[in-house]
Amino acid sequence: MPLRDSRRAVLLSQKFFDRDPRVVARALLGKLLVRRTPQGLLVGRVVETEAYLGTGDPAAHSFSGKTPRNAVLFGPPGHAYVYFIYGNHYCLNVSCLPDGVPGGVLFRALEPLVGLETMALARDIEWSGKDDLRRISSGPGRMAEAFGITRDRDNGKDFTSPRSDLQLRNDGYRVRRVGVTRRIGILKAAEEPLRYIIYGNPYVSGPRAWAART
DNA sequence: ATATCGATTATCT
DNA sequence: GATAATCGATATG
Numbered sequence: 001m002p003l004r005d006s007r008r009a010v011l012l013s014q015k016f017f018d019r020d021p022r023v024v025a026r027a028l029l030g031k032l033l034v035r036r037t038p039q040g041l042l043v044g045r046v047v048e049t050e051a052y053l054g055t056g057d058p059a060a061h062s063f064s065g066k067t068p069r070n071a072v073l074f075g076p077p078g079h080a081y082v083y084f085i086y087g088n089h090y091c092l093n094v095s096c097l098p099d100g101v102p103g104g105v106l107f108r109a110l111e112p113l114v115g116l117e118t119m120a121l122a123r124d125i126e127w128s129g130k131d132d133l134r135r136i137s138s139g140p141g142r143m144a145e146a147f148g149i150t151r152d153r154d155n156g157k158d159f160t161s162p163r164s165d166l167q168l169r170n171d172g173y174r175v176r177r178v179g180v181t182r183r184i185g186i187l188k189a190a191e192e193p194l195r196y197i198i199y200g201n202p203y204v205s206g207p208r209a210w211a212a213r214t
Numbered sequence: 215a216t217a218t219c220g221a222t223t224a225t226c227t
Numbered sequence: 228g229a230t231a232a233t234c235g236a237t238a239t240g
Binding site for chain 3: 050052059060061083085086087088089091093106108139140141142183184185186187
């Protein structure tokens with residue numbers, strides 16, 4: 001999985017996100033999450049996502065209507081929705097569907113590629129050169145911490161702007177096989193097959209043995 | 215390997 | 228006052 005050149009990789013457009021969250025969640029697998037920070041560049045490859053349908057999905061934050069917290073999900077596509085959960089963790093999402101129609105995709109895991117030392121430091125993992133790369137960004141709270149994502153700093157940011165410090169890019173990486181499973185960590189609408197993974201990728205979160213398929 | 219549990223707070227009822 | 232799109236630690240097979 002060679003990283004060609006994360007800076008030259010093409011920026012995903014707003015149109016990319018102006019689609020059903022299920023389509024976007026699947027299409028995001030293999031893309032690069034790029035973060036510019038004062039301490040340098042951070043890049044990870046998206047290996048796990050979950051779709052949250054804006055309406056008709058009891059597990060979606062937008063299910064009960066627009067509030068100050070979830071407003072980004074109702075806004076234009078391609079923007080960062082960051083929420084705080086369990087008193088400890090931030091989770092990063094991207095808004096989908098046109099302005100006025102709610103919907104989003106939760107980023108659940110990344111394969112760390114660039115800025116490993118900075119990410120390990122942010123995660124408070126002692127860095128021995130390779131250590132356990134899987135602990136850096138496999139899980140929504142973990143990857144947010146590795147990338148320094150917070151609500152104050154990042155909620156509402158435009159992923160598709162060339163000037164944004166938070167971007168999604170396509171470097172041409174081809175996903176061989178996609179697995180679909182039920183979503184993790186929810187009680188409502190838990191059986192819906194809306195979690196997408198790069199099948200067999202070691203950086204996917206959760207137990208190793210999922211009954212995934214294509 | 216799986217199971218259970220505590221931490222800690224924004225948000226909503 | 229209850230809940231939550233999680234994590235890390237602990238216990239047990």
